[in-house]
Amino acid sequence: MIAILFDGIVQGLQLSLMAVGITLIFGLGGVLNLAHGQFAVVGGIATALFVEAGVNPLLACALGILSAGVFGLLVDRTLLLPAYRSAGEERLLLGLLITLGLSFVVNGYLDYKHANISLTLNLPTPSFEVAGVTIRTASAVAAFIAILAFALLFAFLKGTLLGKVIRSIIQNEVGAGLCGINPGRIRTLIVTLSAMLAGLGGVAQGLFSSLGTEMGNELTSFALIVAVVGGVRSINGTLAAGVLLGIVNAFASYYVGAYLTLIILLGTAVFTILLRPEGLFAHRT
Amino acid sequence: MSALIGAEEVEVAYGDMPVVRDVSLEVRQGEAVAVIGPNGAGKTTLFKAIAGMLSPRRGRILYEGARVDGLRHYEIVKRGIVYVPAERELFPQMTVLENLELGAYTNYNSRAERLQFVLHVFPRLEERKRQMAGTLSGGEQQMLAVGRGLMAKPKILLLDEPSTGLAPLFVSEMYRQLSRLKSEGLTILLAEQQIPHALAFTERAYVLENGAIRLSGNSKDLLGDPEIQRTYLGMA
Numbered sequence: 253m254i255a256i257l258f259d260g261i262v263q264g265l266q267l268s269l270m271a272v273g274i275t276l277i278f279g280l281g282g283v284l285n286l287a288h289g290q291f292a293v294v295g296g297i298a299t300a301l302f303v304e305a306g307v308n309p310l311l312a313c314a315l316g317i318l319s320a321g322v323f324g325l326l327v328d329r330t331l332l333l334p335a336y337r338s339a340g341e342e343r344l345l346l347g348l349l350i351t352l353g354l355s356f357v358v359n360g361y362l363d364y365k366h367a368n369i370s371l372t373l374n375l376p377t378p379s380f381e382v383a384g385v386t387i388r389t390a391s392a393v394a395a396f397i398a399i400l401a402f403a404l405l406f407a408f409l410k411g412t413l414l415g416k417v418i419r420s421i422i423q424n425e426v427g428a429g430l431c432g433i434n435p436g437r438i439r440t441l442i443v444t445l446s447a448m449l450a451g452l453g454g455v456a457q458g459l460f461s462s463l464g465t466e467m468g469n470e471l472t473s474f475a476l477i478v479a480v481v482g483g484v485r486s487i488n489g490t491l492a493a494g495v496l497l498g499i500v501n502a503f504a505s506y507y508v509g510a511y512l513t514l515i516i517l518l519g520t521a522v523f524t525i526l527l528r529p530e531g532l533f534a535h536r537t
Numbered sequence: 538m539s540a541l542i543g544a545e546e547v548e549v550a551y552g553d554m555p556v557v558r559d560v561s562l563e564v565r566q567g568e569a570v571a572v573i574g575p576n577g578a579g580k581t582t583l584f585k586a587i588a589g590m591l592s593p594r595r596g597r598i599l600y601e602g603a604r605v606d607g608l609r610h611y612e613i614v615k616r617g618i619v620y621v622p623a624e625r626e627l628f629p630q631m632t633v634l635e636n637l638e639l640g641a642y643t644n645y646n647s648r649a650e651r652l653q654f655v656l657h658v659f660p661r662l663e664e665r666k667r668q669m670a671g672t673l674s675g676g677e678q679q680m681l682a683v684g685r686g687l688m689a690k691p692k693i694l695l696l697d698e699p700s701t702g703l704a705p706l707f708v709s710e711m712y713r714q715l716s717r718l719k720s721e722g723l724t725i726l727l728a729e730q731q732i733p734h735a736l737a738f739t740e741r742a743y744v745l746e747n748g749a750i751r752l753s754g755n756s757k758d759l760l761g762d763p764e765i766q767r768t769y770l771g772m773a
Contacts, residue, residue: 314683413638420628420639427626429590432614432643432689 255500261356262391262460264498265398268491269453270471271478272405273446279422279485280435280442283335283347287327288450289471290358294449295320296463297362309373317451324447327354336436355468362465368444371466378468386428394456401452402491409487411420418442422485472512477521540599540726541566542587542618544692546573547596547606549579549586555594556582558748564693569715569725571735571756573769574745580728583745585725588620589613600693615643617692623701625682629671636653636670636681638708640688648688654682658714677706683711693724700731712738732769736760 270292277285285291299316303309319422331354335346375389409415421428428435453471459465474497482493497517504513538561549557557579564570572580585591587598589610598606605613610620637655639690641648658739659680665673666707670681680700686694699715700708712734719738729735736756737743744765745754752759759765 333743413642416631416635416639417642419631423628423630424626426622427609427628428639429613430620430622430626430686431639432611433639434609434611 253389256506257499258385259391260499260502261495262395262398262498263281264495265395266453266456266460266494267443267474267478268494269398269456270450270475271403271482271490272425272487273449274475275480275484275490276418276422276442278330279280279450280418281332281336281347281439282340282343283332283351283445284344284476284484285478286348286351286472287358288351288446288475289357289473290355290468291320291447292457292471293326293362293452293463293468294323294358294454295448296371296412296458297369297465298451299455299458300369300463301366303371304369313373313455316455317448320454321444321488322449323467325440325448329441329528332443337438343526355472356495357494359468360464362468366465371455371463372461373455373459375459390459392473394399394460396511398458401449404457405449405487414441415465433513459482475519477517479522481524483528486530489494539602540564541568542600542726543598544583545599546596547583547586547593547598549582550594550754551734552585556748557586557593560742560745560748560750561596561597562750562753564724564726565574567722567724569719569739571727571729571742572745573729573732573742575769576730578745579748580745581697582748584622584697584726584728588618588695590607590620593667617690618695619686619689619691619723620695621682621686621697621699623698623771625651625678625680627678627685630669632674633670633681637662637688640685642689643687643689647690648701651688651690655687656681658687658718661683669672670698674703676704676710677712677747679703679707680714683714689720691723693726694718696725696727698728698730700729700734708734732765744760 271287274285275287277283295316296407298319299312302312302315307315331350332347335343335350335436338346375393377389379386381387409419417428417433417438421433422436425435454463465488478494478497479490481497497520500520501517504516543563545561547560548555550556565571576578586593589605589608589612593606597604600616600618605616615769625763628639637652638648641651644651663678663683665677670678672683674679683696683699686704690758699711708731715725716738727735727739734758739756741754742759743750
């Protein structure tokens with residue numbers, strides 16, 4: 253029981269890592285990124301390739317996360333430009349089509365080039381015991397990484413000028429412009445940062461279980477559900493929703509099986525939109 | 538004295554519909570100038586064009602002798618033209634202090650000194666400084682919007698309807714503070730529907746109707762003009 257709960261929390265934290273990127277890119281750029289899971293896969297698979305090439309695993313992880321960031325940067329500066337040039341609904345629709353297309357391309361490329369590569373990171377001590385409960389070291393480390401990443405993200409958003417600038421654009425892009433802030437430059441930074449967080453999520457997935465090239469769409473779907481339940485402009489909400497849905501996911505998979513689980517998760521998302529259209533924790537960024 | 542900022546035969550359109558037509562005006566250094574006129578006359582559109590949020594279809598906007606039409610609005614802020622819209626456009630889930638801090642984005646190194654100045658002008662904001670902007674009253678939000686604008690150390694402040702939605706007491710208070718800012722040398726271009734306040738506060742005024750300037754002159758003279766009194770002040 254406790255083991256399932258713990259697994260759920262860890263899985264949920266990883267989902268939050270990805271979903272927070274969707275939240276940030278949507279909040280700042282007005283683009284709902286349907287290739288976000290692919291950012292995670294690019295990070296994870298790059299890590300696997302570096303490991304295969306004989307790079308030290310820790311360094312490989314860092315390089316993998318960096319690769320995801322560079323990938324995000326390139327996407328922002330090239331593919332997403334037409335979307336940024338338009339506004340409102342048009343930007344949202346263009347963004348959906350462009351990122352959906354991108355997800356196909358990434359899936360196709362990885363399937364063609366690296367079909368048999370997957371990322372599985374093994375730790376020296378497989379498990380340890382706390383108060384009679386056996387905990388997998390990998391789960392604990394994955395949880396720690398996610399919590400640390402969120403703590404840093406919150407400190408950055410609350411405590412630095414750049415963080416405040418990011419929050420200001422999410423809350424009111426017109427107001428930010430009136431202060432002399434150029435939203436375009438900040439947007440590029442955020443897409444890069446979000447891609448790196450997704451990459452980190454991918455690496456953590458490799459630690460927690462295994463990350464395959466085909467997992468992009470699945471990760472995108474889960475992250476989208478989390479972002480919607482959390483309120484697609486709220487970072488606190490995204491974190492909470494990730495943990496909540498992770499727990500729901502773990503219990504549902506255990507008791508009713510994987511197929512029904514996805515339906516339960518989607519049902520949770522639909523109910524949240526019906527009951528609280530702005531997400532679980534509306535009006536908090 | 539030459540103009541700090543000037544519009545020359547400016548036309549602004551939404552789609553094919555010109556909302557501002559052939560408007561020329563100027564504001565000199567240290568002056569306060571009003572643009573008055575009924576709702577929908579094009580005051581906000583004209584201000585947005587000067588602030589770089591809309592591009593004029595024709596005409597030029599000159600600032601310190603150089604053209605600024607065509608610059609993006611965030612670049613215009615850097616040059617010292619700061620626009621405070623009637624909608625205020627605050628950051629509702631950030632504190633008063635954070636809102637003010639972001640106002641100093643283009644001028645970040647002197648933010649502490651600016652903050653002291655703004656809190657001195659609007660002591661009410663000092664009392665509310667840790668409160669979220671979204672929880673302030675309408676009058677306080679307006680003070681915050683003007684205060685945020687002042688943080689950038691503007692050379693000219695474009696104030697769009699600073700009295701919108703304010704109780705009469707707050708309107709008088711706002712104008713008292715604006716007079717003080719003006720006496721300290723700030724150049725102000727003001728759009729206002731509260732005509733008596735606007736004309737009492739400014740040196741000169743333009744009357745905008747249907748997107749075109751119909752009258753202009755000294756504010757004092759306009760206040761005494763029988764036609765203005767009949768049309769805008771409801772006097773027989």
